[in-house]
Amino acid sequence: DQQVKQNSPSLSVQEGRISILNCDYTNSMFDYFLWYKKYPAEGPTFLISISSIKDKNEDGRFTVFLNKSAKHLSLHIVPSQPGDSAVYFCAANLYNQGGKLIFGQGTELSVKP
Amino acid sequence: GAVVSQHPSRVICKSGTSVKIECRSLDFQATTMFWYRQFPKQSLMLMATSNEGSKATYEQGVEKDKFLINHASLTLSTLTVTSAHPEDSSFYICSASHPGGEQYFGPGTRLTVT
Numbered sequence: 169d170q171q172v173k174q175n176s177p178s179l180s181v182q183e184g185r186i187s188i189l190n191c192d193y194t195n196s197m198f199d200y201f202l203w204y205k206k207y208p209a210e211g212p213t214f215l216i217s218i219s220s221i222k223d224k225n226e227d228g229r230f231t232v233f234l235n236k237s238a239k240h241l242s243l244h245i246v247p248s249q250p251g252d253s254a255v256y257f258c259a260a261n262l263y264n265q266g267g268k269l270i271f272g273q274g275t276e277l278s279v280k281p
Numbered sequence: 282g283a284v285v286s287q288h289p290s291r292v293i294c295k296s297g298t299s300v301k302i303e304c305r306s307l308d309f310q311a312t313t314m315f316w317y318r319q320f321p322k323q324s325l326m327l328m329a330t331s332n333e334g335s336k337a338t339y340e341q342g343v344e345k346d347k348f349l350i351n352h353a354s355l356t357l358s359t360l361t362v363t364s365a366h367p368e369d370s371s372f373y374i375c376s377a378s379h380p381g382g383e384q385y386f387g388p389g390t391r392l393t394v395t
Contacts, residue, residue, distance in 0.1 A: 177322075204386075211285070211374050211386035212325070257325065266313055267378045271325045 171195045172260050174272035181279050187245040189275050191258035194239065200261035202269070203232060203243045205254045212257060216243070248279045283309050285377045287387035294365055294394055301361045302390045304375030310355035311377035315384070316348075319372045331358040365394040 173192045181187045191201075199220045204212035218225040218232045218241065225232050231244045245252055255276045259269040284307040294300050304314055312333045317325040329350050330338040337350035347369075349361040358377075362369055374389040 209372070209389065209391060211287075211376075211388045213386070214383060266330060267382075267384055268315065268327060268330060269376075269384065270327070271317075273324045274322075 170273075171198075172258060172270050172272040174256075174258060174275050176275050177273070178276040178278070181248045181277065183250055183279055183281050184247045187243075187248045187252065187277055187279065189243040189245075189256050189258075189277065191241045191243075191272050192239060193241075193260055195260070195262065195270075196236075196239070197262055198260040198270075201232070201234060201241050202259045202261070203230075204257045204259060204271075205252075206257060206274070207254050215256075245277075248277075250279050250281050253277055253279050283307075283377075283379050283383070283385045285375065285385045285387040287373075287375055287390050289390060290388060291391045292393070294392070296366055296394055297364055299361055299363045300365055300392060301359055302373055302375075302392075304358045304360070304377065304387050306356045306377040306379075306385070309377070309379050311358075311379065312355060313378040314352060314358040315376045315378075316350060316358070316360050317374045317376070319374060319389075325374060328360075362392065365392070367394045370394045 202217040203215040206212040216230045234241045255274045257274045258272045286305045288303045314331040316328045328343045331350045331352040333352045339345045352358040376384045376386045
């Protein structure tokens, strides 16, 4: 049972344009959502997060939107840069589970110059 | 940001042998660490939660006798893959919970069992 889903395995975007990565979840008890960036053979690096009580969080070029009624979140990167090319994972934290994270399958973003 | 290290970064072992992977939080104390496993082009799957001074909590389907976890100090957790088989070949990643609430990941360990 995949509680966190990233249905697009890959996304290709032109440099300077917006990248939109999507994530859906099924468990309404998730209280915190995070986005991680990962390069091959490396551990994930934290990018940005959002609490379930908010609908938007912005940090520089990265903005995360949360739609609780649709159980959907998205990560917007604008403008996209070639260095953003990596695999992006969304993750959800279950309330009162000691920080345990449930990850989506990842979306490989390719930003072309 | 905080630093989490893993050692070794890459290991090749023969089938039937045991391999130990270390996870260290270098500049903070972590009462909780997590062990994940990632197959190529797949998600990170949580294997177990490691709590300092107590037994690890394993996710459903993860054999605790095969994947031994020890969290002997606030900066070190170890994962030992016992009697390794080729199907245990994978990328193993640990993370450590920072006192501020964030979770920091190690760089991962590539295990290949021949």
